[in-house]
Amino acid sequence: MITGVFLYLMGGYIRKYDPFKRIRAWVFIGIIIITYVFIYISNYNNVANMIQDYVSGGNNGIFYHNLKTYGNYSIVVMIVGVCFFEIFKRLRIPQxxxxxxxxxxxxxxxxxxxxxxxxxxxxxxxxxxxxxxxxxxxxxxxxxxxxxxxxxxxxxxxxxxxxxxxxxxxxxxxxxxxx
Known part of the structure; x- marks a missing residue:
């Protein structure tokens, strides 16, 4: 909850002082893409390691694993959220x-x-x-x-x-x- 309020306040700060005004919109899109590529590679490697540990541990049944989640306090969520905020802030939508x-x-x-x-x-x-x-x-x-x-x-x-x-x-x- 505290992180959500912090992000809400950070959004107000970004909107008022516009610290990213000189950065082009495609940079934010690129950061989002790179972040998700890192997430994919990290998840792939973690699952591969868990499968290898499962097999080397002598298990031969069905392998189950949990989906990786990121909490509201995660830097990944904050980076992607700020990037989306900046992209949508730059869109000119009529009232x-x-x-x-x-x-x-x-x-x-x-x-x-x-x-x-x-x-x-x-x-x-x-x-x-x-x-x-x-x-x-x-x-x-x-x-x-x-x-x-x-x-x-x-x-x-x-x-x-x-x-x-x-x-x-x-x-x-x-x-x-x-x-």
């Missing part, structure tokens, strides 16, 4: 109330999904087996689950906005006006 509302709801979406309960829902699916046997279905399910969690964040943000309007409308009932 749109729907897009602005969805953009405003993203922080609430982060707060809603980054907890043990949401992770327990996510872990009800056996992602590795699904990825192995049906990669296309795995991508579709990830997309649907993403929409589900993002929709929950938008609903929570809408409730938050509604409660704020309700408070402003009826605060005279609860507060003394000291004029």
């Amino acid at each position: 749109n109330k729907i897009i602005n509302y969805i953009g405003a709801a993203t922080f609430m979406t982060y707060l809603i999904h980054d907890n043990g309960f949401s992770y327990s829902i996510w872990n009800t699916q056996d992602w590795i087996t699904l990825l192995y046997y049906n990669p296309l279905l795995c991508l579709v399910k990830i997309f649907v689950w993403t929409l589900f969690f993002f929709g929950g964040g938008i609903i929570a943000y809408s409730i938050f906005i509604w409660c704020g309007k309700l408070y402003n409308k009826y605060k005279y009932i609860f507060l003394i006006d000291n004029k």
Whole structure:
């Protein structure tokens, strides 16, 4: 949670002071690609080493391994996040109330999904087996689950906005006006 707030604040700093303004957009795309190439090579080498250790240990059954994940505090996540932030910051998108509302709801979406309960829902699916046997279905399910969690964040943000309007409308009932 603290890392998320730090990244949120860092986004505000980047937006206000623009420390990367002299760097071309293709550099950020290249950094993202290089980062994912390193992730792929590292994951490939780790799995190859785990398989070699498994076989050399005398095991001959089915080999299972876990997918490597990166926490919010990981430098990989921060680098890729800053690169995507810079790329999207440079896009000139006209004003749109729907897009602005969805953009405003993203922080609430982060707060809603980054907890043990949401992770327990996510872990009800056996992602590795699904990825192995049906990669296309795995991508579709990830997309649907993403929409589900993002929709929950938008609903929570809408409730938050509604409660704020309700408070402003009826605060005279609860507060003394000291004029």
